[in-house]
Amino acid sequence: MLDLDKISALTLAHYNQRADDFREGTRDHDVSQNIGALLHHITGIPPFAILDFGCGPGRDLQVFTGLGHRAVGLEGAERFAQMARAETGCEVWQQDFLKLDLPDQYFDGVFANASLFHVPTQELPRVLRQLHATLKIDGVLFCSNPHGANVEGWNGGRYGAYHDLETWRVGMIQAGFIELEHYYRPQGLPREQQPWLASVWRRVTA
Numbered sequence: 001m002l003d004l005d006k007i008s009a010l011t012l013a014h015y016n017q018r019a020d021d022f023r024e025g026t027r028d029h030d031v032s033q034n035i036g037a038l039l040h041h042i043t044g045i046p047p048f049a050i051l052d053f054g055c056g057p058g059r060d061l062q063v064f065t066g067l068g069h070r071a072v073g074l075e076g077a078e079r080f081a082q083m084a085r086a087e088t089g090c091e092v093w094q095q096d097f098l099k100l101d102l103p104d105q106y107f108d109g110v111f112a113n114a115s116l117f118h119v120p121t122q123e124l125p126r127v128l129r130q131l132h133a134t135l136k137i138d139g140v141l142f143c144s145n146p147h148g149a150n151v152e153g154w155n156g157g158r159y160g161a162y163h164d165l166e167t168w169r170v171g172m173i174q175a176g177f178i179e180l181e182h183y184y185r186p187q188g189l190p191r192e193q194q195p196w197l198a199s200v201w202r203r204v205t206a
Contacts, residue, residue, distance in 0.1 A: 002120050007159045008096050011118055012077050014157035019079035023057040031113055031144075033187065035063055037200050038109050038142035041180050048108035051134065054115025055092060058084030064111070065090060072107075074100075098123055102134035110134070110141045114196075117145035121152055121161045128175035135203040141177060144185065147197035165197060177201035 015022065042048050047069045052061050055073030057080050064071035065088060073092035075081040081094040095101060097119055110131050119127050131141055148162025163171075169179060180202055184194035 002122060004098055004120065004123065007120060008076070008098055011158045012096070015077040016079045019057070019077065019083065022080075023083060026056065027059060029059070031060065032063075033183075033185070034113055034142060034144055034198055035060065035111070037181065037183075037198065038111050038140055039067075039069075041140045041200055041202065042109050043138055044108060049106060051102075051107045051110045053110050053112040053131070054097070054118075055084050056080050058088040058090070058092070060111060060113060061088045061090045061092075097127060100127065100130045102130055104133055105136045105139075107135055108139050110139070112141065112143040114144055114146075116143050117160050117162065118158065119161065120159065121150075121163075124161070124171055125175060128171060128177075132176045132203050132205075137203060137206065139203045140180070141201045141203070142198070143201075144196050144198040146195050147184075163197075165199075168197065168199065172199070172201050176203060176205040178204050 050064050050069050050071045052071055052073045055061050055075050058073060061071045061073050061084055071090055073084045073090055074095055075084060075092060076096050078094060081092045084092045146162055147164055150163050150167050152161035165182065180200040182199035184191060185196040185198055186194060
């Protein structure tokens, strides 16, 4: 059995210790394609309630609020949560991904950019059901993760699980989602140079 407390503690410690470098290193990353993919599929009249799941220092929270949406951050690493609150003025919930406490049917969209791959495979069905439950009916989940051959383990002080598209599809469908689209990133490169699998899903069951 995996030691889930150890996985969370060490992974969060890795990010807390490197928070400043991470913020500077990712500040200029262009994820507009991902933000656009989420917002494109949300139905209804904006502004939308968006959960930035694994918001880090708050870069994308600023984008969502700049577009007029009501964005809430969720972050496990204490230093990232502090940074995000200070830089964005948004509400940021500090929660371990494996110990979530989320409101029911609250969000129009969940933006999980480079975050869900930290959830061990054995816990992923539960976490996906929790994200499903916090979405309104017909709400949309965006996720982007480094893909792989369905392996998991430690990588540079962080725990990660690396799934292929078919395995990810099975998990998402079992959690009550339908697929809207998927693509690989960065754009315009051969597949072997596209480490990120992005996918967009709709909650269709109560």
